[in-house]
Amino acid sequence: MRRALGWMACTLLAVLTLGFATDWDNWVELVAGHGPIKAELFYDMSTRPVTGVLVSTSDYKLYAYRWHTDQPFRIMVVRPRQNTVEGCKAGPAFTEWLGMVTTLVNGRKLETPLKGDPTGWTTLELITNNEFEGEETRLFLPHESTEAIVAEFYGLPGQYPVEWSTSAFSVIKDGCRTMGEHP
């Protein structure tokens, strides 16, 4: 009995020590400004009432909106340099893409941040009934589908790879032709 109690005490002490060490490592990295040290869920809006989505770059803007959460989305697509505007009902491709971006899992902070023109990045905003509960993220969308999307988050220093499909983002640039409803 005494031996069993001794083993239990040792095990408990080991667990506590290991837990403390893990938290300590995380804490040290965070304090040092290195951000999260492992893949983690940055946000999950899959169960929240998204009523609008804005994807904006200097040459392409997709704004999806709905008047109520039980209604389908409509889409407006603007290409400023081509002076064109499209409008359509959102289709299955949009629904699939929206399902992807309502959950964001990011990886380890990049040791070497991407350089380049900040206007070349894409702004993604998910809007809820109460705007203050939405999420806004800046994204670098690579040309090659094999490369990862990189994100910057407001209030969190650094750049992080994101577990989203790069090719899914390239599809939305087709506008209503791909993202719209086609009977």
Add this chain to the structure above:
Amino acid sequence: MREVLVSTSNQRLLAFRTDPGEVFEIVIARRDRNELERCKAGAGFARFLEAASSIFVVKKVEAVVETDTKDWVTVETWDTSTNPGRELRLRAPNAGEPRTIMQWWLYDQYVVELDDGFWSNVTSGCAELGISVEMGKAP
């Protein structure tokens, strides 16, 4: 400022420009029609933006009002930096409260004063906000 998004219960307005020296382009979706309205911004839009940028706080609201009613308007603006958009939520004056109420984050509300150009132009469409009108295509 490079981009503006205005949301009301019956209208969505997206205004944008690719250079700070350019005139804003405006695209408007309305709840009661499928076609998009489109125009270049004019004096009405400039007055609307100015009104949304110059708000004076009068007092804090003691008993906060509901925030999911149809008389709230959200204006989000993005400047040319990499900062996130700035959100402004205002409730239109009504018989019970003849002044505008501003939501401040999740909990606080304030009675505010702002130029009449805000409420007179917010849902007026290209007729008041723009300098020319053409219709976008939508199925």
